[in-house]
Amino acid sequence: MSVCNPNRMLLLKQPIRSWCMRRAIQTTSVTNKNLRAGQYKSTIHRTKPLTYEETQQPFKIGATKSWNSWNTSNLHEEGRASETTTEDMFIRKFMGGTWHRLLASEVIIKRRHNMIIIACLVFQAVPPRKMYFLSGYTEELLSTFLNCPVKVELQTVKDKKDIIFKYI
């Protein structure tokens, strides 16, 4: 539409014919990349805090940030891709509910043989005694649900400011 606009054409310094031809021929394929999914909207005064994980867009996975699920089910000729994904979703929901308002990062799920290792950052908002209870509770219940040993490997964060990477 803008090409056909006569006012805009007048603004162009170069001959219209050559400009149109250059515009019309496209030799490369169209990039259907969705640049809006999984991105956070910025605020006027740039006051919204984001973690490193949230700053990196989904298409940067494998380049500037790595995956949150580590398993072999997506490799060539390996099965169980759907089961693993469903279990991972369940684990994430479970962690979000059990460690309510305590999680400081995404839940990282690593699978080694039949063992599931859950790693995450948590705030030091509850006393250590409760934290030990919660991790034991998580391990015990998830082991029962998923029929395999589950290990929780936590790291605590003192302040919310420690995980902030950028304000947008």
Added chain:
Amino acid sequence: MSVLHKKQAQTITDDQQDEEFRTFEIPGLKAKEERKKMRRRTKKVHPPRHLRMRTDQEWINVWPTASTFKWSAVPFPVRQGFVKTQTENEGVIPGKYANAELMKIPNFLHLTPGHIKKHCQAIKKFCTAWPRGLETDESCEKYFPLEVVESDYCVSGPSIRDPRARQVTVKVKLSKLDLDYHARDKMLRLVGNKYNHETDELTLTTDRCPLKKQNHDYAMYLLTALYHESWAREPWEAEKTEADMERYFWDQSKSKSGIISLLTRIKNIDKTSHSEPDARLIPYLPEDVTEETLLLLPELQTYKEAVEDLINEGENHTTVMNYKNSVKKLLNIKTPPS
């Protein structure tokens, strides 16, 4: 209880009588005593472990097994992340503290040279010396001609079983088996495309049973059955015709009878029309021409080999030239001098 109540009531009435009037307090006039803020007592968190580590400590004791990266236990500085502008983390790559990226990636802090040395020492008692006389691949092939290939699979899943692990492949070179010409030919016919002509290898792959052990046993049974079946000579095998032959045999071919009748006819012509030896069509033929005497001739033997090579090996420069020369020699054809 009732007595106590009465006593209290009496004291209240006494006080009121003493003061006569109760003072009226206007709400908001007098500043209230500030309530003490209840502050939750937070326990002091210990300083990270790497600050208390000695420089000559045993790293194996710090990081004994595979584990997620722990910033508090790692004594060296490490950073991970990507910073684009000054607005991101003040332009500094995030350090090890509270860095989820470091927790995601697999680390090899449990596989340092010290760890490996300790692992090796632990499993050394299960190791035995390599058997003497099996230093080279040739000697291994000689003493252990049967090769069995099995696989185990490690996957991240709740089950340690893998359906692919049941497959068993057995390889053996046919030259290592004790077979005569008939048995070898029959074996090749029985196994079909499981035999590799280039490597002389017979490959049996079994995966029809649910367990590896069963498939191994089945492969062994197959090999045994094949071997004995190859040696067995069935009555119908005598009915083999030229079309059933696996290769060309000149002795059983039409070429043999044809060349013998031709040579006999030439000898008859020589006998009747050419009495002097120099004028004979084929001078080397003996006086009594029979099949036995003809077959003993070296010219006919070379012709036989040339024909067999030509058909079994296929037409190439060597075989065709050999065939040409043998025919020229056999029929005494001389190239005219140019």
